[in-house]
Amino acid sequence: MNPVPAAASRSLFLADLARHALLEDRAGYDVTTMAVLQPDLAGSACIRTREPVVSSGVDMAMEVFLAADSHLQVHAEAGEGTRVAAGETILMVEGSSASILSAERTALNFLQHLCGIATLARQAMQAVAGSPVQLLATRKTLPGLRNLQRRAAEAGGFAPHRTSLADGILIKDNHIALCGSAAQAVTRARSQAPSHLLIEVEIEAPDQLEAVITAGAQIVLLDNFTPEQVAQVVTATRQRVLLEASGGITMETLPLYAATGVDRISVGFVTHSAPAVDLFMDLMPTEIRHDA
Incomplete structure (x- = not known):
């Protein structure tokens, strides 16, 4: 067919x-x-x-x-x-x-x-004008309308994150709880997942960073970090991995996160609260x- x-x-x-x-x-x-x-x-x-x-x-x-x-x-x-x-x-x-x-x-x-x-x-996009940061739309969309809502976000200048669960490895808090640690989850993903998929892992504290980088994470999602914490991680990472800020970010705080030098910012409000x-x-x- x-x-x-x-x-x-x-x-x-x-x-x-x-x-x-x-x-x-x-x-x-x-x-x-x-x-x-x-x-x-x-x-x-x-x-x-x-x-x-x-x-x-x-x-x-x-x-x-x-x-x-x-x-x-x-x-x-x-x-x-x-x-x-x-x-x-x-x-x-x-x-x-x-x-x-x-x-x-x-x-x-x-x-x-x-x-x-x-x-x-x-x-x-206008709120972060002048910054190289990439803004990403998330999967926080209405069931059945994701195609339209994500396309609308892209019409406004956003880049796509994962369109579906099949589009990339994103290890989140519940995966980590079941695996024992973020680093163990990354190690398992590297051994089991198709090689063409990037491995992204969510961390909730700066002290998890080095372990997930050593384990082979290619993207690290900084979940509910303050702008000050994000800036510290950006400095410590020295471009060894892509860094993404997410969680609790609003239109008002968006410029503060963009100013940290983080690579990507993912927000749900653009699709679920517009x-x-x-x-x-x-x-x-x-x-x-x-x-x-």
């Missing part, structure tokens, strides 16, 4: 997600729209923003409208990662007014959430078209 190309696989994923989301909202049984509108009333809709945003999820919103009615004409006015000023248009839709209205809330929910992540990610941005849709009637 030939593998499905990545672009085709993503398209299938979006279409399937759009269908499930519309079924959840029972978009085919919009009793208000059916009671109020003439079924053949055509319309033209614009989705705009009331605040400056970084766009993400436009393709998802387009799939929602097309899943509601394949005859709708949808036009993206902003690409992935594009800055959109307040009042500007992100997406336009033309066709059946009833179909547009039945998909409106679902499309806006996706767009507001994903643009919110991209916008917050861009703000985080506020929805303020988007709205205006729908105007157009000429009612009848078949000739």
Whole structure:
């Protein structure tokens, strides 16, 4: 069996997600729209923003409208990662007014959430501007939406961490508790894991550092270290391993961690706590078209 190309696989994923989301909202049984509108009333809709945003999820919103009615004409006015000023248009839709209205809330929910992540990610990037540190999005995403949420973070400038458990070795506190020590866990990983996978280990105190480096860790995650502790570890390590700060880092403390010289900072807030941005849709009637 030939593998499905990545672009085709993503398209299938979006279409399937759009269908499930519309079924959840029972978009085919919009009793208000059916009671109020003439079924053949055509319309033209614009989705705009009331605040400056970084766009993400436009393709998802387009799939929602097309899943509601394949005859709708949808036009993206902003690409992935594009800055959109307040009042500007992100997406336009033309066709059946009833179909547009039945998909409106679902499309806006996706767009507001994903643009919110991209916008917050861009703000985080601006907070560390001038620093070579790499910002990483984590697996702290909603089940089923990781693909979209991680892509939104990347639209804002973040780099990906592990997309799934299969993408890398990350030895965490519970692994360490079961293995006896962080160094023992690293040693076991080096003997058992595929050689192409980098081995990252989480430590909770500076005195664990030398043991995990000696055991062969290639990336050390400094969990809930203060900026001062991170700076001390950076000095002590002398670039022998990649260092990653994580745990309890906020938008306010992000510049402090970036200033330590740490290589990477991973944060969950950009995906699990991003506020929805303020988007709205205006729908105007157009000429009612009848078949000739």
